Amino acid sequence: MNSQKTASSTLKLDPKWPIGVFDSGLGGLTVLTALQKVLPEENFVYVADNKYCPYGNRSANEIRQRSHAILKFFTAYPMKAVVVACNTATAAAVKELRENYNIPIIGVEPGVKPACEITQTGQIGVLATAGTLKSEKYENLRNLHGKDVEVFEQACEGLVLAIENEYPNFSETKNLLKVYLDPFKNQRVDTIVLGCTHYPLIEELIHQLMHSVVTINTGAAIARQLESQLKKYHLSHIGNFSPTVNVLASRADKVFSEKVDRLLHENYKNSKTQINIIQLPEHYC
Ligand code: DGL
Numbered sequence: 677m678n679s680q681k682t683a684s685s686t687l688k689l690d691p692k693w694p695i696g697v698f699d700s701g702l703g704g705l706t707v708l709t710a711l712q713k714v715l716p717e718e719n720f721v722y723v724a725d726n727k728y729c730p731y732g733n734r735s736a737n738e739i740r741q742r743s744h745a746i747l748k749f750f751t752a753y754p755m756k757a758v759v760v761a762c763n764t765a766t767a768a769a770v771k772e773l774r775e776n777y778n779i780p781i782i783g784v785e786p787g788v789k790p791a792c793e794i795t796q797t798g799q800i801g802v803l804a805t806a807g808t809l810k811s812e813k814y815e816n817l818r819n820l821h822g823k824d825v826e827v828f829e830q831a832c833e834g835l836v837l838a839i840e841n842e843y844p845n846f847s848e849t850k851n852l853l854k855v856y857l858d859p860f861k862n863q864r865v866d867t868i869v870l871g872c873t874h875y876p877l878i879e880e881l882i883h884q885l886m887h888s889v890v891t892i893n894t895g896a897a898i899a900r901q902l903e904s905q906l907k908k909y910h911l912s913h914i915g916n917f918s919p920t921v922n923v924l925a926s927r928a929d930k931v932f933s934e935k936v937d938r939l940l941h942e943n944y945k946n947s948k949t950q951i952n953i954i955q956l957p958e959h960y961c
Contacts, residue, residue: 689756689779691913694719694922695902696750696758698743700729701840702935703874704761707784708921709943710895711759714903717916721753724936727926727961730836732805732872736768739807743769747777749924749960756911759902760784763804763872767811780905786814786871787892789821794890795867799826801860804871806831828863830856832872839874843935850881857885867892877939920950928955 695715697708701724708722723746725731731739743765750758757780760766760773766783774781786808791800800822808814809831818827835856838849846853860868869892870876876893883891906912923936933953940951 689754689909689911691756691906691911692719692916693754693756694721694920696721696723696746696753696755697761698723698725698746698750698758699762699765699873700724700731700836701726701874701932702843702877702939703836703839703872704759705936705939705943706876706893707759707761707873707895707898709940710899711902712919712921712943714896714899715906715912717919718906718913719916719919720921721750721755722921722923723749723956724923724925724932725956726840726932729840730805731762731764731768732807732833732836734807736807736811739765739768740772743773744776745960747773749956751777751779755779757782757902757905759898761873761898764807767808767813770813780909780911782898782902782905784873784894784898785817786869787894787897788817788827788869790894790897791867791869791890791892792821792825792827795825797864797866798824799828799863799865800867800869801857801863801865802827802829802869802871803832803835803856803875804829804869805836806833808871826863828860828865830859832856836872836874839877843877844938846878846881849878850885853878853881854885857882860886860889866890870894918950920952923951923953924956925953926956926961928953 759782770783
């Protein structure tokens, strides 16, 4: 069954319903921010699956199980569309999710295509989790777009956890990042793909450590894709002047909630968006 073709007709999705977005933790909030910029009238529900973070070290099977649990929560809520705001979960689970749930599901993938188009040296670097880099989906992406370019990959073991632990002050994260960026210097890499949604949080650090590289963040492209899916199925929520963002975490402790709050309030400084952070019901954890 092709969920994207039958979504609105079969399920009678309502434009007023929110859009579900999920990731293993803080990373997908970088995608959520991009979605909100393009779609300011939509309501969002964000699930941070931080009890199982990082996904990058888990088996594809485990990630699929977690993705199903979250999709069950989203469809019961109900939501009108879902964004898998995680490269690792997209690589492991998006195909299966689309086969099982009758709503539009948008995935993310490392921006290899735009990087290959803009590189001047013909050498690009891809930072991502081991799970993303060893997936068939990534291999296909690289084969499709990286033929005339040298593509250097770095599986950034420990980087997601360092970002989660240290946000917003990244001292250990910086040391770790340096280890992963150093090889790119000798390889004359001029374009770096942020192949994990956590990495836009350290984009500034990347530029501090590697001057004059271009970084590729696909947040805006994902937002445009979501916008076109909503339009296609007549699901846009027009005229909603008090949008909400509800954040649920599989471990909504005080420290994590403060980080989410800080990150979102930095993004929504001048916006009227109301933000609520609560525990994901136990049944889905
Ligand atoms: N933000 C996720 C991604 O884009 C991080 C995965 C993880 O938790 O390791 O891949």
